[in-house]
Amino acid sequence: MAIVASGPGTPSTSPVGKGVGPLLRGWRERRRVSQLELASRADSSARHISFIETGRSRPSEEMVLRLAEHLDVPVRERNALLLAAGYAPHYPETPLDDPSMEALRQGVERLIQGYEPYPALVVDATYTVLAANRGIAMLLDGIPESLLAPPLNAMRLTLHPEGLAPRIRNHREWRDHLLAQMERQIALHRCEPLRALYEEVAAYPVGDPDPTEEAANEPTAYFALPMRIEHEGRILSFTSSISTFNTPMDVTVAELAIETFLPADPATAKYFQSLVS
Known part of the structure; x- marks a missing residue:
């Protein structure tokens, strides 16, 4: 993408x-x-x-x-x-499709494509998906077209009851993590569109936990909270990492975030290795 x-x-x-x-x-x-x-x-x-x-x-x-x-x-x-204070803005806000952003666009695309087969995506300050690689597309397979229509929103795709939510085995934990992340951003940025998105996704219904899930899982020592998601009959575990640009001089660039998903257990790593072997 x-x-x-x-x-x-x-x-x-x-x-x-x-x-x-x-x-x-x-x-x-x-x-x-x-x-x-x-x-x-x-x-x-x-x-x-x-x-x-x-x-x-x-x-x-x-x-x-x-x-x-x-x-x-x-x-x-x-x-x-x-x-x-009565002064002109100091930092420009350049659209991503501006010719001056060509190097940025190409660099970000190479970065997330180079991360394949593992999932990676780029979002803005309100979690609108600006770019995603084939690893993300794989996880979104089967999602209703209504949720995939532009503009895609990462939070909506993840937490909507017709999105990834039913596939995420530790949905309550992952939902709490994402909502807390949004709360921290709202406190920092005081962004009304982000607050509206938070109120929307926080109101999505949360299904009852699967009582067999915990008993069926072998204990695993995770180094960070994973997202455990069902895909084609197997459970994949990912931990996410978010990167931003250092010392940005443009509002658009300052609000970009690149999220990458790293296998959180040997089974997930082995599965992705099989995709490229």
């Missing part, structure tokens, strides 16, 4: 009309950093930080970016802080 263009992006929900001071104070409190500590990090003074937060002093563009960096503010929200 070739990488596809992202949509219009995930709008910031920061209350720009309130000015930059309350926004910066909100990020500082979220990060549990005192004014003195932030001033020390940003080579400023606690008095100046206090004046910025109360609106008594207007920070320079450089100071806004410096404070945002030390508070680990997401790139999209850094633009919102600049707008609230």
